[in-house]
Amino acid sequence: MIQDLLVYVVFMGYAIGVMLGIATLFTWVERKQSAIMADRIGANRAYIRIPFTNIKLVWMGLFHGIADGAKMLLKENFTPKTYDRFCFNLAPWLAAVPVLVVFAVIPFGGTIVPGDLIPALHDFFGSRSYTMQVANLDAGILVIMAISGIGILGTMLAGWSSNNKFSLLGAARAASQMISYEVSMGLAIICLVVTYGTLDLNQMVQWQSGTLFGFLPAWGIIVQPLGFILFLTAAIAENKRVPFDLPECESELVAGYFTEYSAMKMGLFMLSEFIEIVVVSALLVTLFLGGYNLPYMNDTGFVFPGGSTLAMSHLAVVVTQVVTFLVKVVLVGCFQIQIRWSLPRFRYDQLMRFGWKFLLPFAAVNLVVTACVRWLTL
Amino acid sequence: MKKEYWNKPTMGLWERLYIFEVIRGLCITGGVFFGNMWKWITFRKGALTAYYPEEIRSDYSPNNRGRHILTQRPNGEVQCVSCNMCATVCPAYCIEIQSTANFEDPFHPKAPDRFEIDYSRCIFCGFCVEACPEDAIRMSKDVPNLPGFDRTKMWAPQDLLMNWQPQRNPAKVYPSAQTSTQEVHP
Numbered sequence: 001m002i003q004d005l006l007v008y009v010v011f012m013g014y015a016i017g018v019m020l021g022i023a024t025l026f027t028w029v030e031r032k033q034s035a036i037m038a039d040r041i042g043a044n045r046a047y048i049r050i051p052f053t054n055i056k057l058v059w060m061g062l063f064h065g066i067a068d069g070a071k072m073l074l075k076e077n078f079t080p081k082t083y084d085r086f087c088f089n090l091a092p093w094l095a096a097v098p099v100l101v102v103f104a105v106i107p108f109g110g111t112i113v114p115g116d117l118i119p120a121l122h123d124f125f126g127s128r129s130y131t132m133q134v135a136n137l138d139a140g141i142l143v144i145m146a147i148s149g150i151g152i153l154g155t156m157l158a159g160w161s162s163n164n165k166f167s168l169l170g171a172a173r174a175a176s177q178m179i180s181y182e183v184s185m186g187l188a189i190i191c192l193v194v195t196y197g198t199l200d201l202n203q204m205v206q207w208q209s210g211t212l213f214g215f216l217p218a219w220g221i222i223v224q225p226l227g228f229i230l231f232l233t234a235a236i237a238e239n240k241r242v243p244f245d246l247p248e249c250e251s252e253l254v255a256g257y258f259t260e261y262s263a264m265k266m267g268l269f270m271l272s273e274f275i276e277i278v279v280v281s282a283l284l285v286t287l288f289l290g291g292y293n294l295p296y297m298n299d300t301g302f303v304f305p306g307g308s309t310l311a312m313s314h315l316a317v318v319v320t321q322v323v324t325f326l327v328k329v330v331l332v333g334c335f336q337i338q339i340r341w342s343l344p345r346f347r348y349d350q351l352m353r354f355g356w357k358f359l360l361p362f363a364a365v366n367l368v369v370t371a372c373v374r375w376l377t378l
Numbered sequence: 379m380k381k382e383y384w385n386k387p388t389m390g391l392w393e394r395l396y397i398f399e400v401i402r403g404l405c406i407t408g409g410v411f412f413g414n415m416w417k418w419i420t421f422r423k424g425a426l427t428a429y430y431p432e433e434i435r436s437d438y439s440p441n442n443r444g445r446h447i448l449t450q451r452p453n454g455e456v457q458c459v460s461c462n463m464c465a466t467v468c469p470a471y472c473i474e475i476q477s478t479a480n481f482e483d484p485f486h487p488k489a490p491d492r493f494e495i496d497y498s499r500c501i502f503c504g505f506c507v508e509a510c511p512e513d514a515i516r517m518s519k520d521v522p523n524l525p526g527f528d529r530t531k532m533w534a535p536q537d538l539l540m541n542w543q544p545q546r547n548p549a550k551v552y553p554s555a556q557t558s559t560q561e562v563h564p
Contacts, residue, residue: 035425036418036424036425039410338404341407342404342406343403
């Protein structure tokens with residue numbers, strides 16, 4: 001019992017650390033990547049001076065994240081005259097917490113047997129094995145949909161309780177946008193469920209470690225290319241980032257639904273946006289890009305298409321899986337940032353038309369085709 | 379078909395499908411990104427931006443009005459005779475001159491004791507250079523060390539104005555000896 005508790009506390013710490021760490025890293029990546037692709041240099045002025053010396057550590061602007069955080073924590077927490085102070089204070093948490101909770105069901109590694117991993121702990125752990133995932137739920141993907149739906153509440157509540165017309169407009173836009181894109185996102189996920197035949201994210205990853213036609217890795221992106229594009233689009237729309245940033249469009253609505261927020265409350269909205277990049281990347285990796293496994297890899301080692309196998313020790317497998325997952329998440333996050341800095345924004349009617357008349361029919365057709373193929377091949 | 383407005387885009391099916399154009403756009407930005415990244419990785423500069431205070435741009439115009447120089451006579455005395463014309467013409471009121479008398483030198487009995495320019499207010503119009511009858515103040519094309527964090531440190535004292543070394547033309551040309559002897563004053 002105590003062993004389970006220990007392991008899961010470690011998992012939770014790892015999950016939260018990864019999310020916050022990579023989210024902070026992404027604030028830097030976003031600045032630098034957008035700068036480099038626009039022939040600029042990017043933020044590079046924040047520094048830490050080693051005390052009593054004149055040595056300034058710049059580290060390519062990595063300290064701008066710390067400077068941002070310190071600024072948000074130390075600024076005046078201005079509260080507008082609102083009639084609903086409770087909701088006003090609750091909204092940032094409602095926006096940030098579901099994003100954090102979603103990561104709980106995402107597997108960030110395969111099965112781990114702590115007793116085998118560290119021989120000194122063999123007596124303590126015995127032969128217990130754990131899947132590297134905070135909450136090993138059978139219906140993981142449904143939990144993701146359910147919890148990420150709560151995020152809309154935070155946005156709407158923020159706009160409604162701010163007592164500001166800009167906020168209200170932004171919240172109305174956010175609500176309609178997120179609800180309409182959740183539909184096609186759900187359909188894309190149902191296609192995956194039909195393909196993999198399971199709702200458990202860990203089993204989905206294991207399904208993807210097999211091969212297709214004997215040589216292709218059976219990743220979701222190869223089995224469901226249209227589903228991947230639909231899910232990516234819907235996920236970016238859920239995240240309210242640039243091609244779909246109508247809820248907070250700066251040119252029209254000041255800052256959208258969090259216009260009235262200041263200091264760390266506003267920081268929570270920003271942070272939840274960046275954590276959501278991490279979470280969406282992790283979801284994309286898990287559902288479409290083979291999860292924590294390299295191509296042709298499973299929990300025991302590599303099985304190459306020719307039939308040759310490469311057995312790996314348990315430690316090597318665990319390390320490879322964890323590192324692979326992190327690298328994949330960072331790369332997919334960078335891809336999202338590239339999208340954010342490349343594409344122009346939709347107009348609001350275009351956004352709605354795109355969601356309902358373009359994505360939804362495609363998702364429906366994809367589902368029908370997937371179901372037919374699945375029915376015929378079963 | 380009449381267009382609704384003059385530059386209404388004409389899009390075929392390919393553009394209307396949107397996804398392929400999105401991929402094309404991503405390829406363009408991605409190409410720029412990886413091109414610049416390759417330059418950074420190979421220790422070259424992959425950006426058009428100049429690091430402003432640290433890096434001196436190479437494309438300053440030769441007539442750029444930069445930091446002021448107070449010229450000197452061959453004996454090292456300041457050329458300025460403290461006539462206050464530059465301070466009078468200065469539209470930003472950023473030149474402060476305090477005069478002193480020097481009766482040892484009958485040709486130049488008056489010289490600045492304190493000649494300071496407030497670079498937080500200077501607008502680099504060059505009027506001071508044009509107004510000067512003695513060619514005592516000039517403007518170099520360089521602007522080193524102009525930015526600062528402290529308003530009080532933006533004052534350039536006479537010492538600095540006389541002695542800072544313009545990096546681009548180290549041969550600071552002073553008025554020749556003949557021209558300085560031509561001026562006839564009691």
